[in-house]
Amino acid sequence: MSATDPTIDPKTKSWVESANGGSDFPLQNLPLGIFSEAKGLRRPGVAIGDYILDLPAIAEAGLLDGEWLEDLAQPVLNAFLSRGHAAQGELRARLHELLSDERFRDDVEPQLIGQSEVHMHVPCVIGDYSDFYVGIHHATNIGKQFRPDNPLLPNYKYVPIGYHGRASSVRATGEPVIRPNGQRKALDAEAPEYGPSRRLDYELELGLWIGRGNELGQPIPIAEAAGHIAGYCLLNDWSARDLQAWEYQPLGPFLAKNFLTSVSPWVVSAQALAPFRKAMPGRPAGDPQPLPYLDDPADRAAGALAIQLEVTLTTEKMRAAGLAPHILSRGSADAAMYWSAAQIVTHHSANGCNLQPGDLIGTGTLSTDSGDGLGSLMEISNGGKTPLSLASGETRSFLEDGDEIVMRAWCEGDGAVRIGFGECAGRVVTSGV
Amino acid sequence: MSATDPTIDPKTKSWVESANGGSDFPLQNLPLGIFSEAKGLRRPGVAIGDYILDLPAIAEAGLLDGEWLEDLAQPVLNAFLSRGHAAQGELRARLHELLSDERFRDDVEPQLIGQSEVHMHVPCVIGDYSDFYVGIHHATNIGKQFRPDNPLLPNYKYVPIGYHGRASSVRATGEPVIRPNGQRKALDAEAPEYGPSRRLDYELELGLWIGRGNELGQPIPIAEAAGHIAGYCLLNDWSARDLQAWEYQPLGPFLAKNFLTSVSPWVVSAQALAPFRKAMPGRPAGDPQPLPYLDDPADRAAGALAIQLEVTLTTEKMRAAGLAPHILSRGSADAAMYWSAAQIVTHHSANGCNLQPGDLIGTGTLSTDSGDGLGSLMEISNGGKTPLSLASGETRSFLEDGDEIVMRAWCEGDGAVRIGFGECAGRVVTSGV
Numbered sequence: 001m002s003a004t005d006p007t008i009d010p011k012t013k014s015w016v017e018s019a020n021g022g023s024d025f026p027l028q029n030l031p032l033g034i035f036s037e038a039k040g041l042r043r044p045g046v047a048i049g050d051y052i053l054d055l056p057a058i059a060e061a062g063l064l065d066g067e068w069l070e071d072l073a074q075p076v077l078n079a080f081l082s083r084g085h086a087a088q089g090e091l092r093a094r095l096h097e098l099l100s101d102e103r104f105r106d107d108v109e110p111q112l113i114g115q116s117e118v119h120m121h122v123p124c125v126i127g128d129y130s131d132f133y134v135g136i137h138h139a140t141n142i143g144k145q146f147r148p149d150n151p152l153l154p155n156y157k158y159v160p161i162g163y164h165g166r167a168s169s170v171r172a173t174g175e176p177v178i179r180p181n182g183q184r185k186a187l188d189a190e191a192p193e194y195g196p197s198r199r200l201d202y203e204l205e206l207g208l209w210i211g212r213g214n215e216l217g218q219p220i221p222i223a224e225a226a227g228h229i230a231g232y233c234l235l236n237d238w239s240a241r242d243l244q245a246w247e248y249q250p251l252g253p254f255l256a257k258n259f260l261t262s263v264s265p266w267v268v269s270a271q272a273l274a275p276f277r278k279a280m281p282g283r284p285a286g287d288p289q290p291l292p293y294l295d296d297p298a299d300r301a302a303g304a305l306a307i308q309l310e311v312t313l314t315t316e317k318m319r320a321a322g323l324a325p326h327i328l329s330r331g332s333a334d335a336a337m338y339w340s341a342a343q344i345v346t347h348h349s350a351n352g353c354n355l356q357p358g359d360l361i362g363t364g365t366l367s368t369d370s371g372d373g374l375g376s377l378m379e380i381s382n383g384g385k386t387p388l389s390l391a392s393g394e395t396r397s398f399l400e401d402g403d404e405i406v407m408r409a410w411c412e413g414d415g416a417v418r419i420g421f422g423e424c425a426g427r428v429v430t431s432g433v
Numbered sequence: 434m435s436a437t438d439p440t441i442d443p444k445t446k447s448w449v450e451s452a453n454g455g456s457d458f459p460l461q462n463l464p465l466g467i468f469s470e471a472k473g474l475r476r477p478g479v480a481i482g483d484y485i486l487d488l489p490a491i492a493e494a495g496l497l498d499g500e501w502l503e504d505l506a507q508p509v510l511n512a513f514l515s516r517g518h519a520a521q522g523e524l525r526a527r528l529h530e531l532l533s534d535e536r537f538r539d540d541v542e543p544q545l546i547g548q549s550e551v552h553m554h555v556p557c558v559i560g561d562y563s564d565f566y567v568g569i570h571h572a573t574n575i576g577k578q579f580r581p582d583n584p585l586l587p588n589y590k591y592v593p594i595g596y597h598g599r600a601s602s603v604r605a606t607g608e609p610v611i612r613p614n615g616q617r618k619a620l621d622a623e624a625p626e627y628g629p630s631r632r633l634d635y636e637l638e639l640g641l642w643i644g645r646g647n648e649l650g651q652p653i654p655i656a657e658a659a660g661h662i663a664g665y666c667l668l669n670d671w672s673a674r675d676l677q678a679w680e681y682q683p684l685g686p687f688l689a690k691n692f693l694t695s696v697s698p699w700v701v702s703a704q705a706l707a708p709f710r711k712a713m714p715g716r717p718a719g720d721p722q723p724l725p726y727l728d729d730p731a732d733r734a735a736g737a738l739a740i741q742l743e744v745t746l747t748t749e750k751m752r753a754a755g756l757a758p759h760i761l762s763r764g765s766a767d768a769a770m771y772w773s774a775a776q777i778v779t780h781h782s783a784n785g786c787n788l789q790p791g792d793l794i795g796t797g798t799l800s801t802d803s804g805d806g807l808g809s810l811m812e813i814s815n816g817g818k819t820p821l822s823l824a825s826g827e828t829r830s831f832l833e834d835g836d837e838i839v840m841r842a843w844c845e846g847d848g849a850v851r852i853g854f855g856e857c858a859g860r861v862v863t864s865g866v
Contacts, residue, residue, distance in 0.1 A: 128601050133684060153682050158625050159616055163684035164597035164691070168561050168787050169649055178650040180784035183592055183724065192591050194724050194783070216602055216693070217611040217864075243784065249586050251566060251596035252685025255784040258597070260649070291616065291627050350627070351613035351676065351688040352864070354601050431650075431785070 007096045008275055010417045014099045016112065018049030024410065024420025025049055030095050031231065031266035031422075032077055035118040042075035042121055047266055047422070048099055051112040058111050063098060066090050077123045077267065081211040081230040082357035088211070088230065088269055120265035122172050124209060124358030129170055129261065130348065131205070131237060131362035132162040136338035138365040141379045157287050160294070160339040160347040162361075165237075166258035170360060172265045177238055177426045179401065180259040184242035196431050197240035199384065200399040203365040204311050204375035204407055206333055207235035208341055209267050210359040217352040222296040225342035228355065231267035232305070232341075234407045234424035235362045238262065241378055241398065263360070264407070264424040275416035277302040280340055293350060294343045303340030307333040307421075309366060309409050311375070316402030317392045325406065326390050328380060331373030333409075336366035401430045440529045441708055443850045447532045449545065451482030457843065457853025458482055463528050464664065464699035464855075465510055468551040475508035475554055480699055480855070481532055484545040491544050496531060499523050510556045510700065514644040514663040515790035518703060521644070521663065525704055553698035555605050557642060557791030562603055562694065563781065564638070564670060564795035565595040569771035571798040574812045590720050593727070593772040593780040595794075598670075599691035603793060605698045610671055610859045612834065613692040617675035629864050630673035632817065633832040636798040637744050637808035637840055639766055640668035641774055642700050643792040650785040655729040658775035661788065664700035665738070665774075667840045667857035668795045671695065674811055674831065696793070697840070697857040708849035710735040713773055726783060727776045736773030740766040740854075742799060742842050744808070749835030750825045758839065759823050761813060764806030766842075769799035834863045 006012070007028065013020050014027040025031065025047035035052055036042045045052040055072045058064055064072070068087045071080035080087065098104045133139055136156070143151030155161065179200055185192035211230030214220050220228055237257060244256030280303045289295065296303075309332065312325035339347075344363070349355055365375040374380045377398050381387055387395040399405070404427040412418035439445070440461065446453050447460040458464065458480040468485055469475045478485040488505045491497055497505070501520045504513035513520065531537045566572055569589070576584030588594065612633055618625035644663030647653050653661055670690060677689030713736045722728065729736075742765065745758035772780075777796070782788055798808040807813045810831050814820055817830040832838070837860040845851035 128599055130687075155616075155618075155625075155679055155682065158618075159680050161680070161684055161687075163687050164599055166561055166597060166786060167600070168789050168792075171649075178785050181652065182784045183588075185588075185591075191721060192588075192724070194726050216604075219614070240784070246588055247592050247594070248683075248685075249588065250681075250685070251594055252681075252683070254563075254594075254596050255780075255786065258786045259784040288624060291625070293627050347688075351615045351673070351692040352611050353599060353688065353691045356601050359601075 005271065005274065007092050007271060008416065010415060012100050014048060015102050015105050016049040016051060016099060022418060023049050024422055026417050026419060027096060027100055028417040029268065029272045029419040030092055031268045031272065032123065033265045033267065034076060034121045034123045036121065037113065037118055044072050044077060046095055047115065050115055052115050052118055053108065054111045054113060058098070058108060061107060063107060064094060076125050076358065078125055078358035081124065081209065082213065084212040085227055085270060089271060092269065092271055120172050122170055122263060123265060123267055126167040126170055126358055126360045127356040129165045129167040129360045130162055131165045131364060132160055132344050133364035134160055134339040134344065135336045135364045135366045135375065137336060137369045138367040138375055138379065141367060141374065145383050158291065160344050162348065163252050165261060165362065169258055170261045170263060173262060173424045175260065175262055175426060177260055177428045179428060179431045180240050180243065180255070181431055182240060182243035182255050183246055185246045192246055197242055198398070199241035200428060201239045201241050201377045202405045203237035203239055204309060204329065205235040205237055205362045205365055206307065207233040207263050208344065208361040209233065210355045210357060210361065213356040214349050214354055216354040219352060220346055220349040222294055222299060222342055222346040225345040226270065228345055229270060229341055231269040232273065233267065234264040234409050234421050236262040236405065236407060236424050236426060237362055262424055262426045264422045266422050268419070268421055272419055273305060273411065275414060276306045276411040278304045278306050278334055280304045281334065290343065294346060296342065299340050299342045303342055304334035304337065307409050307411055309333060312406045313396070314404045315390060315392060315394055315400065317394055318390065321392060323391050329373050329375060331366065331368035333366055335368045337363060399428050401428050403428050438704065438707065440525050440704060441849065443848060445533050447481060448535050448538050449482045449484060449532060455851060456482045457855055459850050459852060460529060460533055461850040462701065462705045462852040463525055464701045464705065465556065466698045466700065467509060467554045467556045469554065470546065470551055477505050477510060479528055480548065483548055485548050485551055486541065487544045487546060491541060494540060496540060497527060509558050509791065511558055511791035514557065514642065515646065517645040518660055521702055522704060525702065553605050555603055555696060556698060556700055559600040559603055559791055559793045560789040562598045562600040562793045563595055564598045564797060565593055565777050566797040567593055567772040567777065568769045568797045568799045568808065570769060570802045571800040571808055571812065574800060574807065578816050591724065593777050595781065596685045598694060598795065602691055603694045603696060606695060606857045608693065608695055608859060610693055610861045612861060612864045613673050613676065613688070614864055615673060615676035615688050616679055618679045625679055630675055631831070632674035633861060634672045634674050634810045635832070635838045636670035636672055637742060637762065638668040638670055638795045638798055639740065640666040640696050641777065641794040642666065643788045643790060643794065646789040647782050647787055649787040652785060653779055653782040655727055655732060655775055655779045658778040659703065661778055662703060662774055664702040665706065666699065666701065667697040667842050667854050669695040669838065669840060669857050669859060670795055695857050695859045697855045699855045701852070701854055705852055706738060706844065708847060709739045709844040711737045711739050711767055713737045714767065723776065727779060729775065732773050732775045736775055737767035737770065740842050740844055742766060745839045746829070747837045748823060748825060748827055748833065750827055751823065754825060756824050762806050762808060764799065764801035766799055768801045770796060832861050834861050836861050
């Protein structure tokens, strides 16, 4: 994507007024998602200002053309995203034209639907969801709680650590967070008990949507990896810390995580993010260089994403009192990620594992190295030892019923138009089982 | 399934002669699978003797009727299995009639195809594949290599330990095993290297196919769990031990496993296995009883499966010399499983995690407590320290290129007709990347 890509030109404005005033969704963003109206079918749309543009509707009106046209009649984006960046770029260029050129306004405007009137869905059928651990400050903070002198394990700076998560329980923003039951064992107890988790937490992550896949046995070289990523979203890896502590050895987290994973519903494309790429942070002196299969000059020069991240908490009592959400953290993805998105994709396929269009990959929790940029309550409350205080007079070590977590992300600066990701929200409800 | 279920009556024979002489697939088995002929479409079939009966063909001939009829026109079994045991039982009863009553022979026989003429596929679209660790002797054997005095972790006898695996790389028997590349670090090396695995292994497991699913947030009670299992298969959890040792902390195995998982292609139903159920082995004195959510009298009385298991190895040199396969192990699933299939399903959903029709769940490696019933080379060669000797004069600690692993399983005894699972086979090829 060249710097002169007209779809990111900051001077061009949309005839959709609400797209031009600092919205998450200006003309320069154009993220795809899957929506439905009440009782309506699921179908693809693109976000513009406060609206979503109904893509099958403008296709039917004869305003779109491309080999990929039939893919937009699907209720999920898998087929369209499988075509790779070229098809994404073609659709993006045409949407940019339709939404900026006044000549198309009369034909296009009737196909805009208010975002508040639609329900958003997970944009793809997820064949596999895997989750990484590339947030080095998170890994260090968590490691310190167990091994104060030696928080990072020896493999961390060589291996982009990852594991498989649950695809069936990935849901779009707004899905209630049903407090999970499970086995939890107090440190001084002889045996575990089964019951509702008492240490329910969130984890702030980015999600990568895979576009083009690879065949089984055919690794994706690092120089080609970025081309396999269709776009990004926010991801909340809800976690039950008490279940996790008891179950995770020796095969890793399982029921502590697979009860729900929430994502923001928009696929923010690589094209839209191009102006916000920057060099990977240099590795501290003494750290090993990435092994050759993970090392690429282009990725070193532009593999980091300057995505701003924010998490807020609102309790039931705060809501009732009309108090503003409590800001739990603010940080930036590029300050948190030890491994790039391309390194994640290449490592994941390095053994021949096949990634498929619509696969979802989490980065792992993105904490900065500062106390106001921590991506989980486990870190903020130091494992529950230092509860945080809220304006309502309440305190929190972990999430209580009625608590709502909202994640937001955006990119700005460098003369580019600000773009946003939309929300990834979820409110905790009692298990009721 | 009552003991007088006519479909397991040992006295009834099929008019398909090859079904009656100790075949894996007598009239009492009738496992479903998905097959295709050269250039043909994938479709469901049932195994009988040396043949597969083409289900869409006999449906078209008007020989089948049921609410589930349209599901048999699908290229996967997900929709049919989602209907649960009742639909499976109806189809099974009708197939038993068609294949035993000579009056149907003229109509049915033309729709039999030799199994050697078809290609078998993974029978379902797998939404999620998860893998457990219920083989207590395997867990003990592996644990001893790291912690001789304390091989089992404290959670093992309370938690049916499991984790998520890779759905995209599950393949049916016969798929070549491409030796994976990955990071491996010698104990005395300063840094890891990237290259082909030198410690490639197999793991003998059973697979459970989920029939009816559950909704997110709605755990499956233990008394209902067996009704969610459509059937069983053999599963080979191919494992790269060197990659595993270096990568697995703290989130569990990932690239060491997700390059390939092989399954036998037939869904051996709960109905066919009913005569081979037996009481769970009593827990040794001192072991805790299962927590109430995992404890059920019916499961205690009949939750174990008397499935005989066998693994053989044939090297390239053995094949060239016409030598018989080397028997690596013989054992029985009921002697290996500390937790039942029902306990696995209930635990998996106990936090509200939703299982979906067509999900695959591995039991974990099934080793008996005897030296001739070990389910992996890691155990047989004691981590590579005691290579095994073959009739070809070769030795093996781990798998070499050209080696073929074949797994077989069957049930027999108690006056019931012997039934088999078919093969789960795979031959190692060089990575070529």
